[in-house]
Amino acid sequence: MWMASSPPAPERPALRARYEGRRQEVVAAAAKLFAENGYAATSIADLTTATGLTAGGLYHYIGSKEALLLAICDDLLDPLLAHAREIAASDELSPKGQLRALLRAWLSHIESHRDHMLVFSQERQVIEREPQWRAVRRARKDFEQILDGILRRGEESGAMAFEDRGLTLLALLGMVNYTPQWLRPRGRLSAEQIADRYCDLILRAGAPLGA
Amino acid sequence: MWMASSPPAPERPALRARYEGRRQEVVAAAAKLFAENGYAATSIADLTTATGLTAGGLYHYIGSKEALLLAICDDLLDPLLAHAREIAASDELSPKGQLRALLRAWLSHIESHRDHMLVFSQERQVIEREPQWRAVRRARKDFEQILDGILRRGEESGAMAFEDRGLTLLALLGMVNYTPQWLRPRGRLSAEQIADRYCDLILRAGAPLGA
Amino acid sequence: MWMASSPPAPERPALRARYEGRRQEVVAAAAKLFAENGYAATSIADLTTATGLTAGGLYHYIGSKEALLLAICDDLLDPLLAHAREIAASDELSPKGQLRALLRAWLSHIESHRDHMLVFSQERQVIEREPQWRAVRRARKDFEQILDGILRRGEESGAMAFEDRGLTLLALLGMVNYTPQWLRPRGRLSAEQIADRYCDLILRAGAPLGA
Amino acid sequence: MWMASSPPAPERPALRARYEGRRQEVVAAAAKLFAENGYAATSIADLTTATGLTAGGLYHYIGSKEALLLAICDDLLDPLLAHAREIAASDELSPKGQLRALLRAWLSHIESHRDHMLVFSQERQVIEREPQWRAVRRARKDFEQILDGILRRGEESGAMAFEDRGLTLLALLGMVNYTPQWLRPRGRLSAEQIADRYCDLILRAGAPLGA
DNA sequence: TATGAATGAGCCTTCATTCAT
DNA sequence: CATGAATGAAGGCTCATTCAT
Structure with missing residues (x-):
């Protein structure tokens, strides 16, 4: 697949809001780590540590590292x-x-x-x-x-x-x-x-x- | 090892000159690749391709990637x-x-x-x-x-x-x-x-x- | 668990009929995907896409991938x-x-x-x-x-x-x-x-x- | 890259012969495992066990699982x-x-x-x-x-x-x-x-x- | 019933580096 | 000097499955 796309957000509004909120948290945490260490030098494991999510859980929100x-x-x-x-x-x-x-x-x-x-x-x-x-x-x-x-x-x-x-x-x-x-x-x-x-x-x- | 030291340059002057010349070529090639792709995203394999050296040969000149x-x-x-x-x-x-x-x-x-x-x-x-x-x-x-x-x-x-x-x-x-x-x-x-x-x-x- | 058992079908006949119908649809969709891509290379996600069900929903019908x-x-x-x-x-x-x-x-x-x-x-x-x-x-x-x-x-x-x-x-x-x-x-x-x-x-x- | 190509074989004839020999061993071992368990169900780890090589070593010979x-x-x-x-x-x-x-x-x-x-x-x-x-x-x-x-x-x-x-x-x-x-x-x-x-x-x- | 978030083990592959030759 | 085989840890990512809601 060409474009690293985000996973689909949920349909129901309440869930969708929570999903978007968590997604923003992940993006912010990633911005911090990427800024400090560089994109290539930041591992998915670093991101799981910073977000408290597990590797698989992270991928509910991001699609791919590049999409992040x-x-x-x-x-x-x-x-x-x-x-x-x-x-x-x-x-x-x-x-x-x-x-x-x-x-x-x-x-x-x-x-x-x-x-x-x-x-x-x-x-x-x-x-x-x-x-x-x-x-x-x-x-x-x-x-x-x-x-x-x-x-x-x-x-x-x-x-x-x-x-x-x-x-x-x-x-x-x-x-x-x-x-x-x-x-x-x-x-x-x-x-x-x-x-x-x-x-x-x-x-x-x-x-x-x-x- | 913590401190990445360059390998010692040869003693005889003629050899030393050639050594230094090649070393400069390696550094210049690395600067080009690092500038284009980033340090972390450039592999030693990329460097061997760009310099024509083999992995082992490269390490005669550079000591380590970070020393480069x-x-x-x-x-x-x-x-x-x-x-x-x-x-x-x-x-x-x-x-x-x-x-x-x-x-x-x-x-x-x-x-x-x-x-x-x-x-x-x-x-x-x-x-x-x-x-x-x-x-x-x-x-x-x-x-x-x-x-x-x-x-x-x-x-x-x-x-x-x-x-x-x-x-x-x-x-x-x-x-x-x-x-x-x-x-x-x-x-x-x-x-x-x-x-x-x-x-x-x-x-x-x-x-x-x-x- | 070793023996992959199907989930129990509902008791009431009308529900049971609908349950069986959907189950057959799932099995048919799986047969198509497995035939095209192979069993191991077909993911549960592929099955949810093909059936329109969600991951959880699918498991109401199938018990496990192997049971399918x-x-x-x-x-x-x-x-x-x-x-x-x-x-x-x-x-x-x-x-x-x-x-x-x-x-x-x-x-x-x-x-x-x-x-x-x-x-x-x-x-x-x-x-x-x-x-x-x-x-x-x-x-x-x-x-x-x-x-x-x-x-x-x-x-x-x-x-x-x-x-x-x-x-x-x-x-x-x-x-x-x-x-x-x-x-x-x-x-x-x-x-x-x-x-x-x-x-x-x-x-x-x-x-x-x-x- | 489109085509999963094998790594280049060595230049010197003696080395090349040994390389080709080992490569054949790897291919034969893979054929056995793939025949027994299926291509998708055979992991690189299975191949390392069967060949005695480490994961990295394996990739000297094969390029990729699909190339195998x-x-x-x-x-x-x-x-x-x-x-x-x-x-x-x-x-x-x-x-x-x-x-x-x-x-x-x-x-x-x-x-x-x-x-x-x-x-x-x-x-x-x-x-x-x-x-x-x-x-x-x-x-x-x-x-x-x-x-x-x-x-x-x-x-x-x-x-x-x-x-x-x-x-x-x-x-x-x-x-x-x-x-x-x-x-x-x-x-x-x-x-x-x-x-x-x-x-x-x-x-x-x-x-x-x-x- | 049905959802989708979450898990965590496992996937294939690449990495910088070493060393016998 | 130079080679290239070998390492083994780590890389990003997907997996089948579960469960609170």
Whole structure:
């Protein structure tokens, strides 16, 4: 079979709710272990220890180890992408306002999904290679294009200026994607503060120097 | 065995040279495979295929799989760190000049050691955890402190200004470490150009806005 | 538990009828799957998919996977054996008539129980080894003895002649048992035609050559 | 990877000979176990017990469990098919002579490859389904066509007569394929005797009755 | 009756590494 | 120096079956 699919969820609503709850617990536990040890270096046995389930029991919820990795990426990307689309479609915000809003949402999402984000960054090679990861690659690309679209409209409207918009985008992606590696839950800076300073970094860079 | 030591190199100079040459080939092949597939997901069998050696033959050069990873990190960090120390100790360069020189050296090193760098970033969890990786962690920390020292001296001398130097440093690390993921051998921008624009990004951000 | 017993059928007649009906459906579905994929290679999950039942539900009808295999063999052997006894006991038929009648009944049974027959042939090793299969082995042996009895009485009465009756019996068993592997529902030959030709094959072989 | 291939045999002739020898031992042991217990019901653990190798060691020789099954079929079919082609191509033998010679070769092969033959018959469903078994299916078909060719030429030359040549062929295949199930090493009849009697059975059946 | 969660032993296979040759 | 056979633990996953609900 090509696609590692999850086992079917139960039909009755009460059971289904419990099933989904436990499934989420499993995904969260997996995100933590994958973030700490890496996907390939985490064994199913590690997961049973962390979840309290047995090997067989685990497979009621996950379908396969790879499907678990997929679920982690989906949990990370789907809500973020939805939020990003909303912001980029907003008529009430200027391009600068959109950029700031998107960075705040993004950093806040990273703060609440730190493990997911670490896994997503770390397992780049898995995501890149196999065909069953196309949807994830596409979601990542969509997000990057939304971000680039905001920068482009900012540039076109004269509200922003960049020496090289493409490189600026890559620099922004780099600094944000690196954030979960040093961000601590109750650290010195809140997600919002970090977002605002990244925003300034990008926007000031384009401002005429000493003008 | 805990400490994975490399097998002793031969004594006679001619043999030794050939030995070292082959060893470098093995390390380079490993860097490529680890970058593409991940350290844990690359098997010794993959390495024998890529090098043309047999399993036993490989072990004449590497000591262990983990020692191979260590060699990749050493090949990456040792010359970079040496270069960074030189630049930071230079009397002829201002802090701004040092920053620019270091970024150029750094990006140029990344360009020529793309696989090594990808491995070094990707296998963060391996490097982080085990005691035998202390020297590598120390080298990384030394590099970051050299970089921070330049920023600090720039700030103190009034040549640079940052809202939050610590966050600026992290942003810089993020964008540079992300670079090997999109950098292509004959791409639009040279390593030097990229370095200069990263440099501008950091320095302009600190300039008073619209002043 | 050693002896795999079926769960007790319900007491009330209406329920019992429905129970038996479903049970027959399950046995038929199992015969199909076992014939196509083999007994060991067919999982309970395959059976739930094929029947639309759930795992627990299935076990209301079958007792165990092995009991299912047993039921398939019983469904195959019991009516055939009964019919064979009738024919062999008939006073109205000559040995030749008995042989022809038995072959017709046999081939017709194979036609209507193709899956059962394929399973019965294929799972020879299961049937052969374990003690709980003694009744099935006995039924098979009884059938073969009935068949041999007809040949023997034919020989004794002078109506048939064989160079080696034992080998003729084995050849007959071989060709008939092989039939379900090529027999197609609406094929060129009917079960009756096949039976008659097998019959001729056996009887002519014993006729003196060119006499 | 599509095809479960064997690991590469060593290059040096002496090693290669030993490798091939051990490999044959493994294949023979597997044929025995598969014949006794069925392919699916035989575990790799059973094979290690039977061969004295460890699980890992076994895989030096076999590639996969399925490749082992394939090797058994090849060992069975390749020499038999080669022999059959020789006989069918012979100018010195009449059709009747060819049939007799082929049956003798076939039964003799069955006698010396009893386990292989049992496996080949029993695992029909495995062979039938997957694409990687095409070569085996083709070999089986080739053999049957060679056999049918002899019967056809016999019929055309007037040396043989059949009511229905196709059915005769199927009957012959059935009785021969069934033979390994009852043939015992030092039984009452030799392979040659059995072959001759099967031959008579087929040839006499076509002879005009009582003429 | 029927459900589906849960078990835990067992499946086939791959792994990094060693060592006699 | 180099080979490749061998190890045995661990890998991810499936299995037939049970049982509280």
